[in-house]
Amino acid sequence: MDFKKLLLRIADIYRFIANVFKELVSSPLEIKEILRQGYFVGNHSLFLITFTSFLAGIVFTKQSRPSLASFGAESWLPSLVSQAVVRSLGPLITGLICAGKLGSNIGAELGSMKVTEQIDAMEVSGTRPFSYLVISRIAATTIALPLLVIYADILALLGSYLMVHFFNNTGFRLYFNEASSVISYLDIFSSLIKSLFFGFAIGFVGSYAGYNSQNGTTGVGKAANVAVVVSMLLIFIIDLLSLQIVNLFRR
Amino acid sequence: MTTSTETTADANQQDVVASLRHVKKSFGNNDVLKDISFDLHAKENLVILGRSGTGKSVLIKCMVGLIKPDSGDINVLGYDVKSLPPKELNEVRKQVGFSFQGSALYDSMTVRENLEFPLKRNLKIYDKKELNERVMSSLQNVGLERAVDQMPAELSGGMRKRIGIARTLILNPKIMLYDEPTAGLDPITSSEINELINQVREKFNTSSIIITHDISCARETSDRIIAMVQGHTRAEGTFDQLKQTKDPDLEPFFKY
Numbered sequence: 001m002d003f004k005k006l007l008l009r010i011a012d013i014y015r016f017i018a019n020v021f022k023e024l025v026s027s028p029l030e031i032k033e034i035l036r037q038g039y040f041v042g043n044h045s046l047f048l049i050t051f052t053s054f055l056a057g058i059v060f061t062k063q064s065r066p067s068l069a070s071f072g073a074e075s076w077l078p079s080l081v082s083q084a085v086v087r088s089l090g091p092l093i094t095g096l097i098c099a100g101k102l103g104s105n106i107g108a109e110l111g112s113m114k115v116t117e118q119i120d121a122m123e124v125s126g127t128r129p130f131s132y133l134v135i136s137r138i139a140a141t142t143i144a145l146p147l148l149v150i151y152a153d154i155l156a157l158l159g160s161y162l163m164v165h166f167f168n169n170t171g172f173r174l175y176f177n178e179a180s181s182v183i184s185y186l187d188i189f190s191s192l193i194k195s196l197f198f199g200f201a202i203g204f205v206g207s208y209a210g211y212n213s214q215n216g217t218t219g220v221g222k223a224a225n226v227a228v229v230v231s232m233l234l235i236f237i238i239d240l241l242s243l244q245i246v247n248l249f250r251r
Numbered sequence: 252m253t254t255s256t257e258t259t260a261d262a263n264q265q266d267v268v269a270s271l272r273h274v275k276k277s278f279g280n281n282d283v284l285k286d287i288s289f290d291l292h293a294k295e296n297l298v299i300l301g302r303s304g305t306g307k308s309v310l311i312k313c314m315v316g317l318i319k320p321d322s323g324d325i326n327v328l329g330y331d332v333k334s335l336p337p338k339e340l341n342e343v344r345k346q347v348g349f350s351f352q353g354s355a356l357y358d359s360m361t362v363r364e365n366l367e368f369p370l371k372r373n374l375k376i377y378d379k380k381e382l383n384e385r386v387m388s389s390l391q392n393v394g395l396e397r398a399v400d401q402m403p404a405e406l407s408g409g410m411r412k413r414i415g416i417a418r419t420l421i422l423n424p425k426i427m428l429y430d431e432p433t434a435g436l437d438p439i440t441s442s443e444i445n446e447l448i449n450q451v452r453e454k455f456n457t458s459s460i461i462i463t464h465d466i467s468c469a470r471e472t473s474d475r476i477i478a479m480v481q482g483h484t485r486a487e488g489t490f491d492q493l494k495q496t497k498d499p500d501l502e503p504f505f506k507y
Contacts, residue, residue: 109359113357116353116355116358117351117352117353117355118355118356118357118358120312120317120351120355121349121351121355121356121357121415121418122357122368123317123344124315124317124344124347124349125344125345125349125369125372125373125418125419125422126341126342126344126345126369126372126373127368127369127372127373128341128372132372
């Protein structure tokens with residue numbers, strides 16, 4: 001991509017972001033469509049999140065246990081796992097799964113609507129497709145991600161508890177007392193705020209890639225691909241930035 | 252038959268519902284529209300005839316603000332489309348029906364939902380009884396009441412075209428723009444679509460622009476034809492007038 005094209009693309013992204021915020025402020029929210037999209041977000045990712053976060057809890061516990069045991073610090077396992085899950089593992093797993101599952105779906109759906117002139121048809125009938133298609137999707141992913149992260153955290157901790165119980169015969173109450181004792185409000189809020197940004201990034205990138213797709217079916221595939229790759233990249237960048245910001249508060 | 256691009260300027264201006272003056276549009280180095288001017292009169296079926304790639308579709312997309320022309324004036328129902336802010340442009344668009352080449356039905360919605368969509372979004376009609384009445388009446392106009400609960404993917408090409416037209420008619424537009432209405436259809440279905448275009452004009456008093464390269468469509472629907480060649484208007488007249496043309500770019504159309 002030459003420099004001129006890069007500048008044009010940046011200007012285009014800027015215009016898209018400006019339109020998103022303009023529509024959010026100036027147009028009434030499409031509550032029904034946001035709820036429909038929210039249901040779709042949950043429905044499409046819940047099974048995968050359940051499965052992966054539960055397994056992640058098991059695997060993480062099983063892998064950490066020998067290291068802690070060698071220091072005689074096996075009792076720290078619940079605290080270690082809960083900190084890792086709430087601060088990073090839960091949001092990251094949820095974000096990456098949603099980026100793959102929802103990002104590609106939004107990109108491909110809007111992309112195919114674009115190349116089959118369905119978006120143009122909405123445009124020429126004066127039905128404001130941007131608000132209906134883009135804002136509703138971005139709002140749905142932004143709202144749904146924190147909820148899914150909470151769900152993923154619980155499932156991962158449950159997986160971890162089963163492992164700890166299996167090896168040490170630790171009780172449910174004891175495990176969760178240990179696990180929650182090291183979790184601060186800062187951990188919870190930073191995790192939720194971070195996941196809000198993850199959701200926004202997934203919805204935004206998917207919508208942008210789909211809404212601006214070109215060149216027929218090839219463009220649709222490209223839009224889905226870009227949606228996944230870029231939103232995954234953004235998730236890691238947001239994660240890194242949020243870590244820096246939260247560390248400032250921790251000091 | 253006239254052969255100048257300026258001849259429409261002499262037409263009766265009183266019943267003009269849309270007019271284009273010196274419209275130009277390029278994509279990169281490709282000059283798609285080169286100084287296009289014409290008027291559309293009330294209750295007129297104006298056919299824009301030309302080979303694929305001559306800029307016909309770009310022309311009508313400019314008329315509804317989907318594509319911005321590089322220069323020239325476009326006036327639709329008294330509004331200067333080029334300079335309208337988005338909100339007012341939407342108001343003009345509600346009065347202009349656009350039938351897309353590929354029908355552009357919303358494929359995640361049933362036929363009923365496709366037709367209800369502009370009613371809910373534009374007219375804020377949510378009453379189920381009223382929605383149903385309007386939807387069924389619009390489907391009746393295109394003879395497809397039975398398809399009301401089908402998904403677009405279950406419909407044939409001709410049915411999709413009809414539903415696409417029904418969806419635009421549901422807002423009672425003053426102007427209809429048809430982009431290749433018979434493309435990809437068999438001759439019998441094409442003829443039915445042509446008949447539907449004429450019925451729409453009679454029933455809804457619409458003025459229409461029909462973009463086509465199909466000579467039977469031009470013959471059956473046109474009051475007047477503008478022939479476009481490489482982004483220029485090459486000739487203008489009735490079907491019978493143009494049939495006499497000796498222009499080497501246009502003559503082949505009328506041989507078939």
